[in-house]
Amino acid sequence: MGLFNEETQRSGDAATRALSVTTVEIDFVEKVYQGIASVYDYTYGPTLHPGRLEAIEKMAVRPGTHVLEVGVGTGINLSLYPRNCRVTGIDLSSKMLEKAQARIDEKGLHHCDLAAMDATQLKFADNSFDVVYAPYVISVVPEPVKVAREMYRVCRPGGRVIILNHFKSANPIVGRIERAISPMTVHIGFTADLDLPAFLKQADLNPVSIEKVNIPKMWSLITVVKD
Numbered sequence: 001m002g003l004f005n006e007e008t009q010r011s012g013d014a015a016t017r018a019l020s021v022t023t024v025e026i027d028f029v030e031k032v033y034q035g036i037a038s039v040y041d042y043t044y045g046p047t048l049h050p051g052r053l054e055a056i057e058k059m060a061v062r063p064g065t066h067v068l069e070v071g072v073g074t075g076i077n078l079s080l081y082p083r084n085c086r087v088t089g090i091d092l093s094s095k096m097l098e099k100a101q102a103r104i105d106e107k108g109l110h111h112c113d114l115a116a117m118d119a120t121q122l123k124f125a126d127n128s129f130d131v132v133y134a135p136y137v138i139s140v141v142p143e144p145v146k147v148a149r150e151m152y153r154v155c156r157p158g159g160r161v162i163i164l165n166h167f168k169s170a171n172p173i174v175g176r177i178e179r180a181i182s183p184m185t186v187h188i189g190f191t192a193d194l195d196l197p198a199f200l201k202q203a204d205l206n207p208v209s210i211e212k213v214n215i216p217k218m219w220s221l222i223t224v225v226k227d
């Protein structure tokens with residue numbers, strides 16, 4: 001992509017500009033995760049875990065709360081939820097879900113259940129969940145805005161939509177590097193240059209908080225309360 005397009009993307013209107021220099025198809029994403037399911041917990045486990053722990057702490061799940069985890073993957077978060085809540089996890093990849101089910105069985109996580117589902121077309125009624133959480137998913141999916149809208153739709157009024165994700169840095173040098181590597185990082189499962197202000201604008205999300213998490217603090221923990 002030439003400089004003109006890069007500059008246009010950076011300075012264009014947040015309501016309409018492209019969220020990333022890359023585009024991916026859903027079949028491509030599914031294939032990538034089918035391929036990395038067996039090594040996911042080693043490659044994306046420890047490095048991203050501080051953010052997962054902060055998200056769960058911030059979530060402060062109360063007894064009886066029903067959480068939807070979008071892109072549950074290998075179920076790496078499932079043992080972090082208190083057992084007195086209910087967790088439904090959905091994912092596109094059957095191999096990731098197999099790992100998650102093995103984890104549920106092994107650890108006796110009877111408060112968790114799983115379903116194969118595309119996050120752009122959630123098979124749940126409006127207002128079904130108290131918390132709808134997407135850890136490290138929004139920069140993975142081909143249509144992040146559509147996923148965020150679905151998350152909002154199935155969250156109950158007064159409930160929370162929580163997004164944990166890496167977005168393009170506001171630092172112009174780092175942001176430029178992230179744009180440059182994004183066409184490569186999609187092959188290992190994510191776009192590196194997702195534009196946070198444009199994402200929020202286009203998804204019509206008004207967060208009550210955005211905290212920086214992980215080490216280095218390059219990931220965002222976004223909390224939205226549904227009206």
Ligand SMILES: C[S@@+](CC[C@H](N)C(=O)[O-])C[C@H]1O[C@@H](n2cnc3c(N)ncnc32)[C@H](O)[C@@H]1O
Pocket residue numbers: 026029030033044052070071072073074075076077090091092093096117118119120134135136137140141142189
């Ligand atoms: C980076 S992993 C995150 C896994 C887990 N949430 C974590 O904390 O590590 C992203 C997950 O999103 C899933 N995914 C990608 N596109 C999806 C879609 N359209 N619908 C549902 N899940 C999707 C992938 O299969 C993968 O398991």
